[in-house]
Amino acid sequence: MKKSVFSFAIISMLSVFALKAQDCVYYFPTNEGASVETSSYDSKGTLTGINVQRIIKKDVTNNETKITVTSDSYETNGVKKATATLDYYCRAGVFYIDMKKILDPAMISQYQGMDVKFATTDCSMPGVLVAGQSLPESSVTMEVSNAGMMMMTFNIRIYNRKVVSVETINTNMGPYECFKITYDVETNMGMGMIFKTTGTDWYAKNVGAVKTESYDSNGKLTNYTLLTKFKN
Numbered sequence: 001m002k003k004s005v006f007s008f009a010i011i012s013m014l015s016v017f018a019l020k021a022q023d024c025v026y027y028f029p030t031n032e033g034a035s036v037e038t039s040s041y042d043s044k045g046t047l048t049g050i051n052v053q054r055i056i057k058k059d060v061t062n063n064e065t066k067i068t069v070t071s072d073s074y075e076t077n078g079v080k081k082a083t084a085t086l087d088y089y090c091r092a093g094v095f096y097i098d099m100k101k102i103l104d105p106a107m108i109s110q111y112q113g114m115d116v117k118f119a120t121t122d123c124s125m126p127g128v129l130v131a132g133q134s135l136p137e138s139s140v141t142m143e144v145s146n147a148g149m150m151m152m153t154f155n156i157r158i159y160n161r162k163v164v165s166v167e168t169i170n171t172n173m174g175p176y177e178c179f180k181i182t183y184d185v186e187t188n189m190g191m192g193m194i195f196k197t198t199g200t201d202w203y204a205k206n207v208g209a210v211k212t213e214s215y216d217s218n219g220k221l222t223n224y225t226l227l228t229k230f231k232n
Contacts, residue, residue, distance in 0.1 A: 024090035025127040027097070028208045029232045030067060032058050036208050037229035043221045050074040050228075053086070053208075065090045069098075073105050082109040097123040099140035102156060114146045123158065125203070129179045135161035155188040158199075169202050169210045171227050176210045178202035185214075197222075206232070 029036065035054045042048055050073070057068040067088040073081045082105035086098040099120040108116065123138040139157040143150065161183040168175045180202050187195045198219070202211040213224045 023127065024065065024093055024095055025125075026088075026090065026206050027095055027125050027203045028067065028069075028088045029055060029206055029230075030058060030065070031055065031232055034232045035229070036227065038209065038225045039228045040223060040225045042223050047076050048223070049076060049081075050078075051225075052229075063091060071101065071105060082106040084108060093127050095125040095127070097125065097138075099123055099138055099156075102158075103140060103142065108142070111144050111151075114144055114151065117143045117145075119143075129163050131163055131165050133163040135163065135181070137161070153188075153190050157186045157188075158183050159186070160184040164200075167202060169204075171210060173227070173230055176202075176204040176207060176227070178204045178210050 032055050035052060037050060037052045039047060040049045040051070052072045052074070053069050054072075055067055055069055059066045059068075069086045069088060071084045071086050073083075075081055084100065084103075084105040086101050088098060089096050099122050100118055119141040121137065121139045124136050126135075137157065137159040138161075139155065141153065141155045144152040144154075161181060164180040164182055167178055167180050169178050180200065182200050183198065185197045185199055187197070189195070196217050198215045200213045200215075201209050204210050207227070207230060209225070210227045211225065214222050216222050
């Protein structure tokens with residue numbers, strides 16, 4: 001009897017530990033109706049566009065939480081350019097960001113009426129991040145065909161992802177404690193047109209990318225984004 005009780009206690013402890021291990025740390029809000037606005041700027045600080053993401057649905061199953069988001073991009077004068085639908089999800093304690101997020105919805109909208117296919121290795125964010133940690137590669141490929149004829153293949157690969165530090169980023173809504181992540185980017189436009197750049201993102205738990213910076217192959221800042229509105 002004592003052995004059975006002891007075994008049951010051990011199993012219960014292991015079960016609790018397993019559940020804790022599967023808990024997800026989200027790097028995006030999870031409440032339906034929440035919204036995140038980011039503003040884009042060129043290297044001189046001139047506003048170039050605005051993006052608003054809104055959570056329209058949250059599905060929870062035994063193994064996965066899926067967050068469906070609409071992403072609206074706007075001109076600086078407030079005119080909407082395009083809308084896209086993205087997915088964020090958590091599986092086995094790892095948070096994933098839909099890699100279609102990095103594609104400009106306005107670019108995708110140019111191919112309405114054509115057959116557009118995506119293949120992604122989504123950007124993963126484990127629950128525990130520490131300075132010096134390396135993160136898996138991510139990528140997105142967009143193939144465009146028309147009447148069965150391949151028109152274009154476009155690929156972006158993000159690699160050498162590393163957690164650098166924890167930093168506080170100040171915004172017009174106050175400070176956010178963020179994980180600073182650096183990475184390399186390879187963009188393949190086809191026909192031998194390959195461009196290499198670098199980037200830095202600052203992610204806050206339950207908020208998302210508070211700040212991002214992009215640099216050319218010479219390390220010169222080309223553009224950046226800032227979190228400008230947040231509603232959870």
